[in-house]
Amino acid sequence: MIRRLQMYSRNLEHLVEERTALYKAERDRADQLNFMLLPGPVVRSLKECGCVEPELFDEVTIYFSDIVGFTTLCQYSTPMEVVDMLNDIYKNFDSILDNHDVYKVETIGDAYMVASGLPSRNGNRHAVDISHMALDILAFMGTFQLRHLPGLPVWIRIGVHSGPCAAGVVGIKMPRYCLFGNTVNTASRMESAGLPLRIHVSQPTISILQRTDCQFEFERRGETYLKGKGMETTYWLTGVKGQDYDLPVPPTAESFQRQQQDLAHMIQSCLEKRSQGSGRMAQRKTLSTRQRRREKEEGQGDQQPEYLHLVDNLTTYM
Template sequence: ELGCAVLGPTCTFATYTILSTPIISAGSFGLSCDYTVNLQRLLPPARKVSDFVINFWEKEDNFKPQWKSAYIVILKELKHSDGNFNETQRIELNALQQIDYYNLTKFYGTVKFDQGVFGVFEYGERGSLRYVLNDKVSYPEETFMDWEFKISVMYDIAKGMSYLHASDIQVHGRLKSTNCVMDNRMVVKITDFGCNTFLSPGRDLWIAPEHLRQEGTSQKGDVYSFAIIAHEIVLRKSTFYTERCSDRAEKLSKVITSYFRPDLNLDTASEKELEVYMLIKSCWDEDPEKRPDFKKVENLLGKIISKIHNQDNESYMDNMIRRLQMYSRNLEHLVEERTVLYKAERDRADHLNFMLLPRPVVKSLKETGLVEPELYEEVTIYFSDIVGFTTLCQYSTPMEVVDMLKDIYEGFDSIVDHHDVYKVETIGDAYMVASGLPNRNGNRHAVDICRMALDILAFMGTFQLRHLPGIPVWIRIGVHSGPCAAGVVGIKMPRYCLFGDTVNTASRMESTGHPLRIHVSQPTIDILQRTDCKFEYEMRGETYLKGKGTETTYWLTGETGEDYDLPTPPTAENFQRLQQDLAQMILACLERRLRGSVRRRKPLSSQSKEGDEDRVSEVESEGGPPEYLHLATVDNTLSTFL
């Protein structure tokens, strides 16, 4: 979080005696070591520090130091200090620098930046012990972190604390699972010791009761902290876990005012667990004098480990091989599990991509990143839109319009899935579908589009608006066949688009059609006649298409041997009258819906109801639906019959 410094023999910013090897911290920026005070060298994040180190030494320049080894370190802020250490602080830092033990993190010195003064410490690659205990996927309970491994973790902590108590530092004061880190070899190293003039003990669940009541540090207080950590290791649950209480502040209060400890069930413990449980219980005794010192804890844990090895009759080499085999099996299981998750996620992503773009296009984009535009000699294109959509929107809220289109298009999409067609796009109330691309299918493109159009028309014959029951929803459909070019357009939000005169003609076929009619061009009829399918159609005659002139067109009415239950299309006269009266019909429907909701909310007396029924009948007689529409009420739901 705080940055990264390149320190070496030529660096002017180090405030301690430079070691014989350079130090590179795991941060995001660093001061240069070329005597240029204001120059900064940008460094990559911690995961790429190793790459930086390699490239740094391969680069030739006159300012590069002459050593070629590097360590990743961590910087910790030394609060309440400006770098001008007093006598007490210098003695403390010198004592800290003298500590060099396998289970204690190495302190290299201090460094001063604009942000403050920082201590430079050895870095634990696997993170804190608390993090490892929480990660039950990478470190599973029975295979990797078994009982012997848990004992060895406690043993590492006990050895480190035993050495620390015997040193000039004498006491830790801040021992907790987050201050124990693991290196790449799963060795536990204690950190954050010393620096008592810079860091305060705080009030955590690891602090001994006597020091919660009266601030201070002691060796027996460290033993209590070890007991809480050992409890975390054994159960692999939250710090100070107890079923009786989960609130941190409440736990601290109970520890201060009474004898309150985490859950540790001695009755159900096995023989090998009982010995460790008794050790933990003695370490968190309320009386500090009754707690064992770390030398005794270290010896007891060492005996437990030896006993485990003797019972198993295996040497250290056998134990190591067994652990490697367990780790290998667990790794295989983990890889298999992650592979299954990866494949499931990949399939979900592919499914989503296939909903947005054609399958061959997605495959080409994934393999090469490019999609070459392609010319198709013959495809069939379908267009449809909603008649009177503008009027419907005028008397509907935006959410009602969204719900209306959602209901309609969900029905269309379910029909599309049953045919060899590709949904190109929807623009407002317009719905565009094509067949014969991106996969060519001979003459089947015209057959599939026509069958799909008949299914959609049958669906619209039974469709009802949720917010305007009884109001007819009619669509126009246009179909045309011909050559077409297709390709992906755009980098952001790419779309598979169709280009060519065939697209324009199909759109003209739709716009010049009639409600509840499938308007088909001559080229499409010619293709249908080349197939074995028996479609039924009737000639409309000569139709003027903008930009094309006069063309012979047809109405598709069905397929021999198939019952599509198509709605009866209105006559030209009725359609013109519907367009004129649609707004009045919507207003009457809204008025009836409003009156119905008021009637349901407020029951009226019988006399009032009779008066209302008279008024309703008057309204329906004066402003009811036109004579060419018969509105029948069935179970309080208005249904439209043409």
């Protein structure tokens, strides 16, 4: 009986260890999913007390970008093609973010919002990291091709602004880490007032970059009207001294206007080329099938061994 009790105790301990390991693995997977949805400090605060106190940040940098002509692209694409397009673009954006100290806030349709300097403060590095990230994203867009519309140029506008903002989790169901303040609105206006394949940067961000060791290259755009803000001095971020980002050449104002007017025709042309290409592929497939059938029939009529066809002059070798 004592021996049986000892065996039962050992089996019970082994079972407890096994179940504990499974529990820890499931807990780690759940924590990993939570950390993908919310910042780490926010997740820990929600787990400990069930709420998150809003926090004020004195200086952060916010990035906005969207796709030029997205409405027209959606008009000539199926819903699944639109989803695949955004997924292809934003998966690459997400991989670029992993190389920088930034936090992806959210995506709203074709709009992509990123911030740095929160929830963990990083001094003046927030403007530097956002600028490097914006250059990497712009370089990627220079090589990106749509799967369902190959050959069609895909342009994005990028806007960057720095300043104070508040952040916190609002509501109970489906909590999200949201940013509030005039800095968010100004960053959005910087994006909408920008031009395709350009990084539109505000004066406060340029001032922060000039206080750092990084030698960013930028051009003064001049006085720009921002909706609800009035006239502001803005700049184009063009690169970093000593580094080659291989950025795409931005279109001129005339070519941009022409492309906006002809975008629908360009999409229709790509669709026609795609349909013609698929038709030619189907035709080649049909021809190859017929050719194989014909060769098979001819092979049945000629009973000569297959290896003898490899010899040019059979009598010479016989």
